[in-house]
Amino acid sequence: MRVPVCIIGAGPAGLFLGHLLSAEGIESVVLERQSPEYVRGRIRAGVLENITVGLLERLGLDARMKGEGLPHDGFNLADGERLIRIDIKELTGQEVMVYGQTEVTRDLMEACEERALQVLYEVGDVTLHDIESDRPSVTYKKGGIEHRIDCRIIVGCDGFHGPSRKAIPSDAGKEYERIYPFGWLGILADVPPCNHELIYANHERGFALASMRSNTRSRYYVDVPVNDKVEDWIDERVWDELSLRLGPEAAANITRGPSLEKSIVPLRSYVFAPMRHGSLMLCGDAAHIVPPTGAKGLNLAASDVHYAADALIRYFNQSEPDAIAGYSDRALARVWKAERFSWSLTRLMHRFLDDGPFERAMQMAELDYIATSRAAQTAIAENYVGLPV
Ligand code: FAD
Numbered sequence: 001m002r003v004p005v006c007i008i009g010a011g012p013a014g015l016f017l018g019h020l021l022s023a024e025g026i027e028s029v030v031l032e033r034q035s036p037e038y039v040r041g042r043i044r045a046g047v048l049e050n051i052t053v054g055l056l057e058r059l060g061l062d063a064r065m066k067g068e069g070l071p072h073d074g075f076n077l078a079d080g081e082r083l084i085r086i087d088i089k090e091l092t093g094q095e096v097m098v099y100g101q102t103e104v105t106r107d108l109m110e111a112c113e114e115r116a117l118q119v120l121y122e123v124g125d126v127t128l129h130d131i132e133s134d135r136p137s138v139t140y141k142k143g144g145i146e147h148r149i150d151c152r153i154i155v156g157c158d159g160f161h162g163p164s165r166k167a168i169p170s171d172a173g174k175e176y177e178r179i180y181p182f183g184w185l186g187i188l189a190d191v192p193p194c195n196h197e198l199i200y201a202n203h204e205r206g207f208a209l210a211s212m213r214s215n216t217r218s219r220y221y222v223d224v225p226v227n228d229k230v231e232d233w234i235d236e237r238v239w240d241e242l243s244l245r246l247g248p249e250a251a252a253n254i255t256r257g258p259s260l261e262k263s264i265v266p267l268r269s270y271v272f273a274p275m276r277h278g279s280l281m282l283c284g285d286a287a288h289i290v291p292p293t294g295a296k297g298l299n300l301a302a303s304d305v306h307y308a309a310d311a312l313i314r315y316f317n318q319s320e321p322d323a324i325a326g327y328s329d330r331a332l333a334r335v336w337k338a339e340r341f342s343w344s345l346t347r348l349m350h351r352f353l354d355d356g357p358f359e360r361a362m363q364m365a366e367l368d369y370i371a372t373s374r375a376a377q378t379a380i381a382e383n384y385v386g387l388p389v
């Protein structure tokens with residue numbers, strides 16, 4: 001098979017990009033290791049910035065989000081006792097949209113057939129070839145038979161563990177990494193949220209986040225030691241911990257219920273630069289990871305795709321030979337700022353192993369400063385809604 005663009009990975013980055021290219025008449029094929037049911041079932045991010053909302057609008061796939069999503073004009077930080085409200089609407093003029101990554105993925109997947117976006121699921125042994133030439137190819141196995149796709153550009157949207165980034169020679173890029181000594185245990189439950197807006201809490205006992213998927217479905221997180229197992233955390237233990245960490249006001253409104261899903265995600269900050277090598281471009285988690293504090297992971301994948309689609313459209317449709325070369329610098333400028341925000345909010349809201357009373361006092365002083373300074377609140381709000389693309 002020969003196509004202009006071969007996309008590896010059918011997560012949000014790969015599906016968004018495939019649709020954006022199709023809309024401009026650029027043919028692509030998307031290769032995905034998992035089954036459609038597996039991809040659809042993954043519970044991940046929950047808060048969309050304007051950039052992500054805007055991509056769904058641009059594709060005309062925003063109807064369900066407009067009907068079922070919850071626009072939020074503020075969120076809260078908690079220091080164990082009080083709630084500090086960040087009025088993002090008043091401070092930035094913008095809102096965020098609470099609409100799960102599962103729903104975004106479903107909307108993108110359901111539109112593939114009608115829009116003739118070809119996604120090949122359950123493919124194995126995906127391997128990239130000749131990425132330093134302008135005639136790269138990708139081989140994969142399906143049903144025991146090896147196939148080959150010849151293309152002009154390969155876009156690696158295959159997440160942190162995919163083969164794309166690993167195909168770049170080690171001397172052609174640099175890795176920047178920070179691994180955190182805790183993970184987030186998340187639970188999903190069909191109970192009303194304890195608060196109409198999100199709460200990120202820093203309590204003596206650790207971090208907690210109260211989020212939601214709808215007015216009847218809640219998503220909660222607590223930080224746990226990185227080696228804890230899901231089995232260590234029966235539902236009642238999670239609810240008890242949430243009730244303590246979220247503070248008395250929220251705790252009074254927590255409705256307990258059986259968990260529909262429970263999992264632990266490790267926390268990591270990671271950037272691979274540059275995000276392009278020869279004929280290979282990287283988008284989303286394939287190039288960078290943020291800790292989930294601040295809800296940037298999915299939104300950063302969307303902003304990479306915005307820049308990648310722009311570069312590819314200029315390259316293929318407007319005959320701009322240099323368009324692809326500029327992709328990495330444009331994408332990375334925004335990536336680094338989101339990395340900084342996610343890292344600093346993680347630092348502010350979590351207990352670290354070697355933190356003593358001084359570090360704890362610094363966190364409390366910073367939260368108190370945020371509570372009383374419009375300038376500090378504005379800095380947080382403009383990063384939370386997403387910096388301009
Ligand atoms: P992915 O969604 O990872 O998609 C990559 C795709 O590539 C997958 O479908 C994968 O199956 C496919 N793939 C991998 N290897 C191959 C291969 N060899 N061949 C073919 N296909 C391959 N962010 C938040 O903001 N908030 C959260 O609460 C949150 N929770 C998360 C929980 C988990 C468990 C994880 C892993 C991430 C979470 N994130 C969260 C981050 C957010 O979900 C990601 O940033 C987002 O999914 C990135 O999209 P992506 O398309 O780049 O990568």
Ligand code: DHB
Pocket residue numbers: 044045046047198211212219292293294295296
């Ligand atoms: C959710 C996840 C996040 O990482 C975050 O910062 C906010 C909300 C969520 O899953 O709802």
